[in-house]
Amino acid sequence: METVIELNGVVAVLGSFPALAGVNLTVQRGEILLLQGPNGAGKTSLLRVCAGLMPIERGTGTILGIDLATNRQDIRTRVGLLGHTNGLYLDLSVEQNIQFWASTVGASKDEVANAMRTMRVDGRLAKVKAGQLSAGQRRRTALASLIVRRAEIWLLDEPHAGLDAAGRDELDALLRNAVAAGATVVLASHESERAASLATRTVTVDGGGAQ
Amino acid sequence: MSTVSQRRRVAVAVARKDLTIEWNSRILVNQVAPFAAIVMVLFAFALDNDGILQRVAPGLVWLATLFSMLVVIQRTFAVESADGALDALRVAGVDPSAIFAGKSLALMVQLFALELLLVGTAVVLYGVNMTLVGFAEALVTLLAATVGLACVGTLYGGLAGGARGRETLLPLLLLPVVAPVLIGATRATEAAFGSGGTKVSEGWPWIVLLLVFAVIFAAVGSVAFGPLVDE
Numbered sequence: 001m002e003t004v005i006e007l008n009g010v011v012a013v014l015g016s017f018p019a020l021a022g023v024n025l026t027v028q029r030g031e032i033l034l035l036q037g038p039n040g041a042g043k044t045s046l047l048r049v050c051a052g053l054m055p056i057e058r059g060t061g062t063i064l065g066i067d068l069a070t071n072r073q074d075i076r077t078r079v080g081l082l083g084h085t086n087g088l089y090l091d092l093s094v095e096q097n098i099q100f101w102a103s104t105v106g107a108s109k110d111e112v113a114n115a116m117r118t119m120r121v122d123g124r125l126a127k128v129k130a131g132q133l134s135a136g137q138r139r140r141t142a143l144a145s146l147i148v149r150r151a152e153i154w155l156l157d158e159p160h161a162g163l164d165a166a167g168r169d170e171l172d173a174l175l176r177n178a179v180a181a182g183a184t185v186v187l188a189s190h191e192s193e194r195a196a197s198l199a200t201r202t203v204t205v206d207g208g209g210a211q
Numbered sequence: 212m213s214t215v216s217q218r219r220r221v222a223v224a225v226a227r228k229d230l231t232i233e234w235n236s237r238i239l240v241n242q243v244a245p246f247a248a249i250v251m252v253l254f255a256f257a258l259d260n261d262g263i264l265q266r267v268a269p270g271l272v273w274l275a276t277l278f279s280m281l282v283v284i285q286r287t288f289a290v291e292s293a294d295g296a297l298d299a300l301r302v303a304g305v306d307p308s309a310i311f312a313g314k315s316l317a318l319m320v321q322l323f324a325l326e327l328l329l330v331g332t333a334v335v336l337y338g339v340n341m342t343l344v345g346f347a348e349a350l351v352t353l354l355a356a357t358v359g360l361a362c363v364g365t366l367y368g369g370l371a372g373g374a375r376g377r378e379t380l381l382p383l384l385l386l387p388v389v390a391p392v393l394i395g396a397t398r399a400t401e402a403a404f405g406s407g408g409t410k411v412s413e414g415w416p417w418i419v420l421l422l423v424f425a426v427i428f429a430a431v432g433s434v435a436f437g438p439l440v441d442e
Contacts, residue, residue, distance in 0.1 A: 051302060076304025087299025089228065089290055091236045096228075103224035104305055106217075129235070130294070138294075149303060 001028040004153055004184050005050055009059035010068075012049050019045035022059065025203065027153075027186060030179055034199035035188040041205045043188035044083075047155045050186065051081040064152060077105075080151030084158065086142035090131030094121045094141050097130055101145040115147035118181075119174060136167030143174060154178065156187040160194060172198045218309040225313025230320060232290055239283065239321050244328055247279040251332045264337040266407050269400035271337075272329045273393050276360070279325055281382050284364045287318060288372035297372065297440060307437030311365055315432065318361040326353045339404050344411050348418075349403035355418050356396040359425035363388055366432040370439045395420040 005027035012020040020042050027033050035043045048054040050063055052075030061068035063075045088097050095116065102112045116122040119140040130138060139159065146154055154175075160168045175185055175198060188205075189195035196202055233239050254271045258264050264271075291297035300310055330349060333339050341349060364385065371381040395417040401407065402414025 052304070053302060073304050076302060081302050083295070083298075085295030085298065087296050087302075088294045089232055089296055090293050091232045091290060092228070093235075096231060096235075100224060100228045101303075103227070104221050104300075104303070106220060 001030075003027070004029045004064055005062075005186070007049070007059065007061040007068075010049060010056050010061050011058040012045055012054050012056050014045060014054070019054070020049060020056075023049075023205075027184060029184050030182070031201060032175065032179055032185045032187070032199045034192075034195045034202045035186065035205050036190075036192050036195070036202060037205035043205045044157055046205060047081060047083075047157055047186065047188055050153070051079050051155050052076045053081070078151065079153040079155060080146035080149055081155040082139075082142055082146065082157065082159065084161070086130075086138045087145070088130040088138060088141060091129060093127050093129055094133070094137075094144075095126040097141060098144050098148055102148040105149055107148045107150065111148050115144040118147060118177060119144035120170075134167075135162035136164065136170070139163065139167070139171065140174070143171075143178075147178070152183065154183055154185045154187075156185065158189055159187055160189060160191055168194060218306050218312070221306055221309035222312035222316065225310055226316040226320075229287060229290075229314060229317030233317075233321060238286055239325070243279050243282050243286075244325060246282065247275050247325055247329055248332055250275040250278060251329060251336060255336050265339060265404075268333045268337040268339050269404055269406055270393075270397045272326070272333050272400060273356075273396045275329050276322070276326055276356075277386065277389060277393060279329075280322060280360060280364055281385065283318065283321055283325070284368040284385075285378060285381060287314060287365075288368045288377075292372060297369075301440060307440060308433040310440075311369070311432050311436035314368075315361045315365045315429070318364055319357050322361055322364075323353060323357045326357060333404075339406075341404060342411065345403040345405060348411050348414050349400060352396055352399040352403060352414065352418055352421065355421035355425060356392055356399075359392050359421055359428055360389060362425060362428040362432045363392075366428065366436060366439070369436055373440070391424055392421060395424070 003026055005025060007023050007025040010020055010023045011018065023046060035046060037043055045054060049056060052063065052072035056068055064078050066075050098112050098116060116126060121137065121141050121144055125137060130141060133141065159171060163171060179185055187195060251271065255264060258267060367381060367385045367388065371377040371384060374380050399414040399417035402409045402411050
């Protein structure tokens with residue numbers, strides 16, 4: 001198994017508040033790791049550190065073998081973070097949104113078509129503006145953009161939020177498909193039972209630490 | 212680090228995306244252009260007196276451009292923040308200087324179209340006459356001023372975009388900075404229009420000033436846009 005995330009005693013600070021207090025974490029390629037814990041426990045901060053967005057103050061870490069302390073910009077280009085917003089342009093159609101992300105990395109039209117098919121936003125939906133989509137359809141469009149960006153690690157913050165029961169089932173199936181295709185998924189969720197049934201491993205985050 | 216060709220590819224993608232959004236939404240055509248035309252008509256009502264309009268037409272064109280530009284810049288960053296798209300670009304490690312270049316390029320295209328409309332309105336409403344050389348000088352003035360305005364507008368739009376009260380903050384920040392463009396472009400356009408007996412040749416030094424402004428803000432924007440949107 002290939003280690004894609006390795007954190008050793010990582011400390012990260014949000015303003016003057018210690019968001020992560022000595023986190024140790026190892027994630028292997030192909031895992032679906034669930035981060036669970038109460039509000040303010042540090043789940044989102046942990047995702048942002050793994051995405052190369054938050055600098056680490058102490059400790060060491062690598063993401064896909066890239067040093068977190070010195071090369072965060074390169075990490076950003078290889079992981080995908082989906083937070084509470086979807087990062088879509090509401091006046092562009094689904095296809096135009098995904099095509100735009102494809103253009104930023106030089107992905108081909110075939111890759112765009114495959115991503116749209118995988119996330120089931122092809123066909124009639126392709127021409128619909130993102131602003132007219134349901135919450136679940138927007139989430140699927142955002143996930144399709146992660147695929148065309150060739151993100152190797154998917155960092156998802158509350159991915160089930162705003163989805164109905166059918167949408168949640170569909171999202172779970174899509175994440176399993178993505179992992180089968182070679183991605184690694186780390187998700188933070190309040191919905192422990194549902195997310196635990198999806199995850200291959202669960203880590204509890206509390207007080208800025210992970211166990 | 213991204214290569215020059217990667218940066219160019221991203222810049223073109225961002226510019227194409229912004230222009231596609233405009234094409235899909237028609238905000239420039241249906242709202243900003245009529246607003247600019249109405250401003251010109253209101254100026255005509257307010258200053259309709261013994262040839263004053265012909266003399267002040269260049270200044271009115273550029274004032275209307277600046278007011279309209281504020282609306283266009285607000286719009287171009289509103290589409291980025293509506294669903295966290297600019298954040299997503301930043302998170303994805305997309306080169307900020309390429310985003311700056313792409314957004315500036317799209318803004319240039321929109322501003323240039325708007326300025327052509329305003330000059331046309333001045334010719335029709337204010338009775339401005341231009342020689343062929345004057346027309347060529349007016350075009351060069353539009354191009355030089357547009358590059359500077361688009362670069363500084365993108366830079367300050369990015370700065371104000373994440374701030375509270377951004378709608379009122381942007382004019383406060385931007386208008387003092389673009390004063391040199393207003394002065395230079397107005398003087399160069401006066402020469403192109405022949406307003407108040409000015410000669411076409413008197414406009415070229417002002418165009419050089421516009422080009423210097425454009426180069427400075429293109430360079431500053433390329434470097435500063437990333438840290439500004441990161442904040």
